[in-house]
Amino acid sequence: MAELLTESGLWYRPQFEEGRHRLDFLVVSPLGTRYDLEVDGRAHCTPEQIHADQVRDSFMEARGYRVVRVAARDVFNREDAVVRLLARLP
Template identity: 35%
Template structure:
């Protein structure tokens, strides 16, 4: 699994590269993201362990029935492990990066609030 994750890091999509270039700058604020990280039997696009947030970038293939079903199973497993899952369309990364970053920041802040309870 680790070997596959390393390979995926080397072959990131243009949308993943674009989002990664922004997420890695948040380290100074205490939000440390990992890319193409193994979690259980899955490899997630991005994860921030504090708070437990997974970000998945989705292309058009994820609108197909078989992908939606697989995504639902994956999301349910991740949520059972305590992760919040945020799915973002590739086109939103391309056309609305500011909105994507606001959604991620909101999810991070909600996760921090949940941790304090």
């Protein structure tokens, strides 16, 4: 994901701490929008983890972040789709 962010020209910091949470990537768009970019593996597919992610996302949104979740398999198998998603971040 870091390579795709660099190729997209987006400013980012990996493993950024925000409160009690750690963002996979803090991304700031050219317009200054802050994103919590999460790369989710299979472990994020369980009902318990989906609920935990929803609670966490609400916390991050309350702090002014836009949360974007990307499946880890897409980073490896669908780079073009991830690059298109990154290009649309305002």
